[in-house]
Structure formats: structure tokens, C-alpha cells
Amino acid sequence: MKTQDYQRDQTALLFIDPYNDFLSEGGKIWPRVKEIAQANNLLNNLRAIVKSVRDAGIQVFIVPHKRWEPTDYLHWKYPNPTQVAIMDRHSFAKGTWGGEWHPDFIPQKGDIIASEHWGQSGFANTDLDMLLKQRGISHVIAIGLLANTCVESTCRFAMELGYHVTLVKDATAAFTQEMMHAAHELNGPTYAHALLTTHELLEALPK
Secondary structure (H helix, E strand, O other): OOHHHOOHHHEEEEEEOOEHHHHOOOOOOHHHHHHHHHHHOHHHHHHHHHHHHHHOOOEEEEEOEOOOOOOOOOOOOOOOHHHHHHHHHOOOOOOOHHHOEOHHHOOOOOOEEOOOEOOOOOOOOOOHHHHHHHOOOOEEEEEEEOHHHHHHHHHHHHHHOOOEEEEEEEEEEOOOHHHHHHHHHHHHHHOOOEEEOHHHHHHHOOO
């Protein structure tokens, strides 16, 4: 991976679902990802990537999941298992602490927040592709949660749309090591153009 592959004006960071429910103590989903997140040094890696990307002048995109509201999914014929669970646990509930950004990852001036995705892909039924294309973005770097659901689905969709996709393996987490293995060792190589560690990514970013 060469530095010139990440040209400032053609590269974007996709930060997927940086909510308190995922990343903060007391979050509804944090207990399920905590062990792997801590083993991955997830929070420090996310902090380092976001800072380095900003310092490099690369555009940050926030790719948020739908914030739960009481009427969501009520009349859906085919909610998926995750959506059924959301109806039960009210993940990322709108207007609650859990549905707010983790305090270290609050969007800053100039960041772009895509419309919220209902399923797992940050592209499906959102404005993300249009926003990227309007800025001439060709390369996307994906971080966030969860490795085997929203991150993988967003990255696969990005590949299908013609983007160069970088997946940062230790800047995400999942519920089990088996899910992480599937996301990075089995599935990742079928769609990602680069699978890097945080250290490798930071070395590759323009200085």
C-alpha cells in the first residue's frame, strides 16, 4: 500500500455507527463487544485514525444506523433478526443517550453525516453514494461497528459501486472472535482491496 493511493481529495473515512450504545460503558450493546473491543484496542485505534485522517485533510463521513423510534418496523412484513432485536432492546433510541455520538467521536465542522441506514449497508436507501460521488471520492476507508454486519455490508456495497475499499481490521469489533474471523479472514478478502491494521493505515496516509 503506497501513500499516493490515499490522495486527500479522493479519499474518505467512513465511520460507521459511532453511538454510545456501541462504544460507551453503559451502552446497550457495549457489553457484547467489550471483550473484543478491548483486545483490539478499539477505542484508541478509532481515536488515532480519526485524528490522523483529519490531520491529513481527508474527508470524514459519519455513516449512522437508524435511531430507533416506537413506530419503526411495526408494519414491516420482513424485518431481519437484527431489526427484531432492535424493536426489543431499542438500540440507538432517538432522543436518548444511547443514540447520541460517543463523546470522542462527535462530528466536527466539515464532517458529512449520511442519512441513516435501516438495515446493514450504509449505502442502501441512503444518500451516501451521492455524497461521495459529488466530492469525487474514489477510495473509502471503513471503521466502526459491527465487523460482520454493518461494516461488512457497507464495504461490500462500496465495492459493488466501484470504490476502492480499505477495511481496518483492528478498528472494528463484533460479538465473538468467530465473527471477527469470518469478517476479516474469510469474507474481507472477497471484497476489500486492502485489509490493514491501524498502524499500517497511519503509515500509508499522506503526511
